Every structure is written in structure tokens, then in C-alpha cells.
Amino acid sequence: MKFLLVEDEEFNLIVLEEMIKISYPDAKIVLTNNGQEAYEMLQTNSFDLILSDINMPIMDGYALIKKIKNELLLTTPTVAVTAFAIQGDKEKLLMSGFDYYISKPIDMAELHKVLKVSLLD
Numbered sequence: 601m602k603f604l605l606v607e608d609e610e611f612n613l614i615v616l617e618e619m620i621k622i623s624y625p626d627a628k629i630v631l632t633n634n635g636q637e638a639y640e641m642l643q644t645n646s647f648d649l650i651l652s653d654i655n656m657p658i659m660d661g662y663a664l665i666k667k668i669k670n671e672l673l674l675t676t677p678t679v680a681v682t683a684f685a686i687q688g689d690k691e692k693l694l695m696s697g698f699d700y701y702i703s704k705p706i707d708m709a710e711l712h713k714v715l716k717v718s719l720l721d
């Protein structure tokens with residue numbers, strides 16, 4: 601199992617990695633700090649699941665998902681991980697191409713439910 605994590609805040613990145621390791625201790629987890637780094641990683645590597653923050657410098661989550669879908673033409677399941685709390689943002693995220701959505705602070709049970717479902721895609 602190979603995961604790509606995209607998150608500009610180092611603390612959040614490590615927390616997410618540790619949370620994933622609980623359910624998938626043998627997973628290969630690649631950490632990137634923004635959409636641009638993730639985009640470059642995706643040009644030469646394939647993953648089973650991509651989890652991405654939305655608000656990031658250089659390239660945000662919306663720009664990244666656009667490239668994943670329209671340019672790289674990947675069908676890899678994608679999960680938006682974001683602090684946006686307003687209900688309308690969830691629809692916006694799903695409309696933009698993300699398959700799933702997890703809100704921050706991340707609830708462990710919710711994360712593992714989403715991981716399980718998205719990896720069956």
C-alpha cells in the first residue's frame with residue numbers, strides 16, 4: 601500500500617502519517633509539502649491513495665486535483681483533508697474532483713473509515 605500525503609504544515613503531516621501507520625503499518629508513505637511537490641512526485645510514481653490539504657503555498661489542493669484529473673489523467677482515489685468547516689466547502693471539494701473529504705482536526709475513526717472505503721475504489 602502506497603500513500604501520498606500533501607500538507608504544508610509539518611506537524612499535521614506527521615500526525616496524519618502516524619494515524620495512517622496505525623491501520624497500515626507496512627504502508628509506504630511519501631510526504632510532500634505542497635501541490636507542486638506532489639505533482640512532481642506523481643509524474644514518476646504511482647500511489648494507491650492521495651490525501652491532500654487544500655490551503656498550501658506554491659500550489660494548493662484545488663490546483664493539484666485539477667492537474668491530477670486533467671493533465672496526469674490519474675484515477676487514483678483522492679481525499680481532501682481540510683479545516684474548512686462550512687458545509688458548502690464540502691460540495692466544492694467534491695465538485696473539484698476529490699473523491700472523499702476529511703475535516704481537521706482529524707478524527708481517527710473517520711479517517712480509518714475513509715481510508716478503508718477509498719482503498720476499495
Ligand SMILES: [Mg+2]
Pocket residue numbers: 607608609653654655656
Ligand atoms: Mg495548509
